[in-house]
Amino acid sequence: MGSDHATQRQSAAVVLVGVDFGLPHFDAELEELGLLAQTAGLQPVARLVCKRKAPDAALFVGSGKADEIRLLVQMHGAAEVLFDQALSPAQQRNLERHLEVPVYDRTLLILEIFAQRARSHEGKLQVELARLQYLSTRLVRRWTHLERQQGGIGQRGGPGETQIELDKRMIGEAIKRTKERLQKVKRQRNTQRRQRERRDTFNISLVGYTNAGKSTLFNALVKARAYAADQLFATLDTTTRQLYLADAGCSVSLSDTVGFIRDLPHGLVDAFQATLQEAVDADLLLHVVDGANPHFPEQIAQVQRVLAEIDAADIPQWLVFNKLDALAPEQRPPQLQGTYELDARLLPRISLSARSGEGLAALRQQLAAAVLAARGQEMSSGDILDLPGETA
Known part of the structure; x- marks a missing residue:
């Protein structure tokens, strides 16, 4: 569209x-x-x-x-x-x-939102590829030359098999061109990533269900001005900034990624492989959870499914329960740091409010400890952060 x-x-x-x-x-x-x-x-x-x-x-x-x-x-x-x-x-x-x-x-609704929100060249290419792949499966005579509407709803038939085959070929050629352009962007991104690796940078990626507050947390940590709003898919393009951790005496690379959602179209997962590569190549995933949403266990499960799809399920992961400020006093966890049992694993859990700043200092301290530990030896996610507290 x-x-x-x-x-x-x-x-x-x-x-x-x-x-x-x-x-x-x-x-x-x-x-x-x-x-x-x-x-x-x-x-x-x-x-x-x-x-x-x-x-x-x-x-x-x-x-x-x-x-x-x-x-x-x-x-x-x-x-x-x-x-x-x-x-x-x-x-x-x-x-x-x-x-x-x-x-x-x-599916088409999510594609349309992504088309409206994509800002970077790469993001626009990824959305276009997913949209073209979706359109290639349906010749409902709504699109001509991929964009222009034709005819009215309920119109039977079409201009003929020749035009349909022409449209199919046009869409196929457009998919091929878009894939080639994406491959070029992906090569550029890989070059940038190799440069970061040569600098021996510790890479952290924010992942989570859409509207969990990833961009707000990203802004609070690095004092950036990435777009953040109380809406679904407020940000689509991966943003990476340097985060200085005083307790570790060094900077780490922090990336904000696109939010996940239930039944995310597979075409989008495939198309956003380059963007989500930031998550795949991370040393640590901060899985941001909307702690004020009563359905957060289901949202956590959805995120885990997508992480498995992009081969990021085995990367060390912490659960960051955000929106502490939106909880009633009786809903607040007794301890802001602890563990959370997920798929027979105990993952570190930190509760905070990216908006009010409560708990941010503790997160910075724990990240610094993780960086120092990683410099010493390879450690699992459960060992990196030895937090007191009960299983949530």
């Missing part, structure tokens, strides 16, 4: 739809989908949740529920419908014909 189309969609009224197939972590309130919609500049006006044993092959939700959605669209004057699950090209096309409004799924 081009920028003109994105502008047209700003503040559009949308109906949110979620289907419960009995899988764990189903978002019954469609809270995250609503936040994603608002992040994209859309306005949720109605929500519909239904249960099914399996997706309907033609309409995903079945004809009865599709009729209910159409009624909601008409009642609220909605401009489009958003599904919390991924739709097949045929399901998307059939739903648009039935509902007579554009239909988008979670």
Whole structure:
């Protein structure tokens, strides 16, 4: 979708739809989908949740529920419908014909947010590649020459097989060009990384679920001005700065990475491999957790899945429970430092508030101790930080 189309969609009224197939972590309130919609500049006006044993092959939700959605669209004057699950090209096309409004799924919504937010040359290339790979699987006749809209919703057929094949070839060529450009950027990044390695720099990467406060913590530690906001995917591009640790008498390299999210499109994981390489090559991962979010255990699990996908699961990791200032007194942990049991491992746990600064000094001290220990000998994440405290 081009920028003109994105502008047209700003503040559009949308109906949110979620289907419960009995899988764990189903978002019954469609809270995250609503936040994603608002992040994209859309306005949720109605929500519909239904249960099914399996997706309907033609309409995903079945004809009865599709009729209910159409009624909601008409009642609220909605401009489009958003599904919390991924739709097949045929399901998307059939739903648009039935509902007579554009239909988008979670994958395309995340891609659109990434397209709006990418700032660096590399970030834009990565988003473009993921978007092209998504479009290559669906010839729903919405895009011509990859950007321009054509025809109306519900229009059957198209300009013919020749045009479809032409579009497929164009998308294929665009994917090839974008991959080549990304490889060039990746080589440049590898050169920069090798220079850092020659300087024997200790590398720390911030990872975590989107909106956990990574960028706020990054700014608080290095006094940078990386963009931070209370929204999903506030930052997409990896930012790296030097962090001076007085207790260790040296500087370390600190990187802020893109936030993870449930059901992150695999195309994006693949496309963002270069950006996430900062996490793969880190000596230590600071996994930032929104300690005020009641669903934080699920969010931790999602982050661990993505880390496993990018081969970063074995890197020493500390859990940094952020947003201490947002907790009621009775919710605060009895000790700000301790351990957290995760996948049969005891990981160091530090609670702090990046916004108020509480706990930041302790984090700096522990990071300095980790750097000094790493200089002496190779140590595991559990040994690096010998924190007192109970398993959370």
